[in-house]
Amino acid sequence: MANIDEKLQKIAKDLLESGEVSLVIGFAVGSNPQRMRPVFITKAEDANRLSFNHHAVQDLAVFLKKPEVKKFGKIGIVVKGCDEKALNALIQEYQVSRDNIKIIGVECNGVIRQNLADKGETAVSEASVYDKCLICNEHTPILYDYLVPSEDPKLNLSGNLKPYARIEELDSMSPEEKNSFWEKEFDKCIKCYACRQACPLCYCSRCIVEKNMPQWIDTNLEETGNAQWNLIRAYHLSGRCIGCGECERACPVNIPLMLINEKMARDVNNLFGYKSGLDINAKPVFGVFSESDFNEFIK
Amino acid sequence: MEDKKEKPVKSGGNNVSDPRIIAFVCNWCTYSGADLAGTSRMKYSDNVRVIKLPCSGRIDPLFIVEAFKKGAKGVLVSGCHPGDCHYISGNYHSRRKYAAFRDLLGFLGVDLNRLEFSWISASEGNKWVSVINEFTDKIKSLNDNSSDIFKK
Numbered sequence: 453m454a455n456i457d458e459k460l461q462k463i464a465k466d467l468l469e470s471g472e473v474s475l476v477i478g479f480a481v482g483s484n485p486q487r488m489r490p491v492f493i494t495k496a497e498d499a500n501r502l503s504f505n506h507h508a509v510q511d512l513a514v515f516l517k518k519p520e521v522k523k524f525g526k527i528g529i530v531v532k533g534c535d536e537k538a539l540n541a542l543i544q545e546y547q548v549s550r551d552n553i554k555i556i557g558v559e560c561n562g563v564i565r566q567n568l569a570d571k572g573e574t575a576v577s578e579a580s581v582y583d584k585c586l587i588c589n590e591h592t593p594i595l596y597d598y599l600v601p602s603e604d605p606k607l608n609l610s611g612n613l614k615p616y617a618r619i620e621e622l623d624s625m626s627p628e629e630k631n632s633f634w635e636k637e638f639d640k641c642i643k644c645y646a647c648r649q650a651c652p653l654c655y656c657s658r659c660i661v662e663k664n665m666p667q668w669i670d671t672n673l674e675e676t677g678n679a680q681w682n683l684i685r686a687y688h689l690s691g692r693c694i695g696c697g698e699c700e701r702a703c704p705v706n707i708p709l710m711l712i713n714e715k716m717a718r719d720v721n722n723l724f725g726y727k728s729g730l731d732i733n734a735k736p737v738f739g740v741f742s743e744s745d746f747n748e749f750i751k
Numbered sequence: 752m753e754d755k756k757e758k759p760v761k762s763g764g765n766n767v768s769d770p771r772i773i774a775f776v777c778n779w780c781t782y783s784g785a786d787l788a789g790t791s792r793m794k795y796s797d798n799v800r801v802i803k804l805p806c807s808g809r810i811d812p813l814f815i816v817e818a819f820k821k822g823a824k825g826v827l828v829s830g831c832h833p834g835d836c837h838y839i840s841g842n843y844h845s846r847r848k849y850a851a852f853r854d855l856l857g858f859l860g861v862d863l864n865r866l867e868f869s870w871i872s873a874s875e876g877n878k879w880v881s882v883i884n885e886f887t888d889k890i891k892s893l894n895d896n897s898s899d900i901f902k903k
Contacts, residue, residue: 622858631860631900638900660813668813679900680816683859687812690851712858719854724847738851741843743833746850751869751882 456558457503459600460530463556465499467528473554477515478530479508486569490515494524504530506576506604509563511696513538513652516548526552532560533590537694537729538652540595544732545692547655557596561604562588566701576604583615583710584697594730616714623715634679640705641678643671647685647709650702653692660684682707690716691737694729770824770890772799774883775810776871777842780831783873788880795880796887799827806830808841812852815866820901825865825890827882832870842870860900864893 464476480491480501488508491501492515513535515521531539536557542548562581564573573580585607592599622630645661648654661669661681669684670677685699686709693713700710721727723746726737776782782803788795804810807830818826828849836842849868857863869882 627857627860627862628894629860630858634859635900668817679859680820683816683855683901684813687852687855690855712855715858716851716855720851723850723854738844738848741840741847743843745843745847747833747846749850749853749868750846751867 456505456600456603460502460504460556460558461499463598463600464493464502464528465496467554468493468496468499473524473526473528475521475524475526476502476528476530476556477512477521478502478556479504479510479512484570486572486574487566492521502530504558504600506560506562506564506574506581507566507569508532508558508560509566509582509701511535511538511650511652511698513542513696514650514698516542516553517652517655526554528554528556530556530558531593531596532558532563533588533593534560534584534694534696535652536593536595537590538696539729540732541653541692541694541729541736542655544729544734544736545653550732555593555596555598557593557599559592559600559602561585561591561602562607576607578607578609578613581607582697584695586613586615587695595732616711618708618711619715619718622711634682637707638678638682639675640707641675641682642705643673643678643681644704645681646702646704647699647707650698651689652696652698653689653694654685660688682709682712685709686712686716689713691720691724691726692728693717770798770887771822772796772825772827772883772887772890773818773823774799774801774827774829775807775814775818776801776803776827777807777809777830777837778803778805779837780835780873781807781829781869781871781879784871784875784879787873787876789876791876793876793880795883798887798890799883806836806838806841807845808836808838810845812848815852815856816901819861819865822902824893825867825886827867827869827886829869829871829882832872835872862893864889 467473476493478491479488481503482489486507490510490512493499512529543550562576562585564580565582568580669680697710720737724737785801810828815826830842867886871878
């Protein structure tokens with residue numbers, strides 16, 4: 453891995469020294485070697501902290517929405533293919549200017565599930581990576597200013613593992629069965645809104661759940677409002693979610709949020725032929741319409 | 752809101768035999784269509800409560816969630832026919848978002864028979880009557896246990 457790290461550090465050092473960026477967001481080795489943590493580098497001499505490997509799970513694009521980060525102006529960011537899609541979506545929605553960002557893309561052949569990594573798993577394989585890696589088409593970032601090649605072996609897919617298999621399972625259930633499945637899941641929700649905080653695309657400075665005139669979503673300590681919150685969160689990300697899986701990873705009570713996100717991504721693709729985060733020049737799917745849109749459900 | 756002015760139905764609307772249906776309609780087409788039905792003395796099911804909004808593009812999916820939460824057994828969303836929007840494109844935007852929102856509701860276990868969409872123009876009083884009557888019959892024929900996910 454040393455080779456990747458050196459390349460990353462060199463890029464970051466050059467960018468900071470030349471003044472092209474004033475901040476580089478990247479990964480550094482955590483106190484536990486099986487975990488990578490985000491690092492914010494403002495001085496060229498600190499660039500040697502940068503590192504990357506298959507434990508670099510987090511989507512760093514989430515930091516771009518923070519005012520503390522925005523004030524740096526020109527920013528360099530280390531991204532995997534999936535994270536880079538989030539960046540594209542942010543550019544599409546005018547949240548980030550392409551001119552202000554230097555994309556340091558890293559080839560990624562999958563990141564290891566953290567629960568397995570904590571048990572000592574260090575090999576990227578079909579069984580050890582997240583579901584999002586199994587359906588990933590963007591192992592090499594779509595858009596980048598610098599590209600660091602991967603040293604991990606290509607992910608071998610036998611096809612025996614079905615990513616997000618629960619979606620088809622749920623699709624075939626009756627409304628009552630689906631209802632009771634989700635009721636059980638949403639009952640666990642403790643309204644911590646970590647799913648929102650971890651999401652690179654949930655950038656509203658005032659979220660609908662914080663608006664209380666009128667109050668659309670109940671925010672009390674009981675289960676009231678759990679279903680509304682989770683539904684509206686998913687709805688606001690329909691056609692936007694790029695599938696980085698950070699919401700599900702952040703969820704302290706393990707609600708399978710990616711099932712909903714992935715389901716919506718598939719449906720939006722079926723209905724409108726649109727996948728989020730692939731093209732910075734594309735218009736967001738719900739910002740436009742077509743006269744020939746799906747009309748079957750309307751009398 | 753329109754529903755407040757009307758006298759509550761005897762059973763309070765929570766009875767299975769008397770399900771409450773909320774219709775979110777646009778000001779320019781469907782509301783006028785419903786108005787036409789009324790001024791023409793046409794009879795339609797009194798289970799429906801009409802909430803008028805400027806445009807079907809203004810009908811936020813949150814309204815539907817709120818209606819289910821408050822105990823509605825069915826929700827109708829209705830606006831101008833494609834191409835007829837008073838604001839040119841509100842109904843097109845609405846159609847696109849509801850195509851997706853409907854899928855999401857269905858995935859989370861809301862019976863999609865409880866959610867109806869229609870295009871009703873200002874001259875289609877009779878269509879309004881038939882949409883409301885058919886929808887009411889459909890709701891009455893359903894089991895009463897769906898859409899509970901929002902009530903908690």
